[in-house]
Amino acid sequence: MKDTNVYYVGGSKGGVGKSLFSFVLVDYLLERGHNVLLVDTDTDNPDVYKAHVSLDLPNLQCRMNSLDDADGWADLLDTVQEYSDHAVVINAAARTKTSTASYGEIMKSALEEMGRELAVFWIINRHRDSVELLHSFMEAFTETTIHVCRNLYFGEANRFDIYNNSRAKTAIDQRGMTLNFPAVANRVADWLYSKRCSIQKALDEMPFGTRAETQRWRRACAVVLDAALEVDHGC
Secondary structure (H helix, E strand, O other): OOOOOEEEEEOOOOOOOHHHHHHHHHHHHHHOOOOEEEEEOOOOOOHHHHHHHOOOOOOEEEEEOOOOOHHHHHHHHHHHHHOOOOEEEEEOOHHHHHHHHHHHHHHHHHHHHHOOOEEEEEEEOOOHHHHHHHHHHHHHOOOOEEEEEEEHHHOOHHHOHHHHOOHHHHHHHHHOOEEEEOOOOHHHHHHHHHOOOOHHHHHHHOOHHHHHHHHHHHHHHHHHHHHHHHHHHOO
């Protein structure tokens, strides 16, 4: 199975669940037999990179890549080109919002030249700044597929009033989907972060109850991604 899309996991603020969503997306793609290139741009706290680099899988490549300046964006594009037969998962650091505004359109054009499709998963909580930052991102990445993911850890979908009633949601409905990222139990998140291990590895090591909850959450996340990726590339 081949997937050469580039998936950008963003949110432009800390604590909304970007890294956790990247855990899920990498796990989902690997479980379905894709070659995956993981690029963690949070070089100060690269939890996603450290959790996956030790897996030593033949179909998984892991890199750290700062996007603080033009050189970082150029390095990213060189790496994407090098792994032309890999799906790319970019875990975007919160601090990249300024450089994204400057270089986002350049990245989009370069990916089009490579024949790579860009799809964005934008993770939000219930706060106003999540929506305001989304507006800014949409201006930088025009005509790009963007899926907004309401992180249900912060409440049920109908409690995301600011986003649900926003102009941003109207625009997203034309460019992608509004998704519900299933809430994860604290014991599962604590295990993944404290031990810095992938979902796949965690399932081999967790106590029975924690493993059962992880499997339930993993299945719920797969249903969400099935819907989104069918829209993106007809899987």
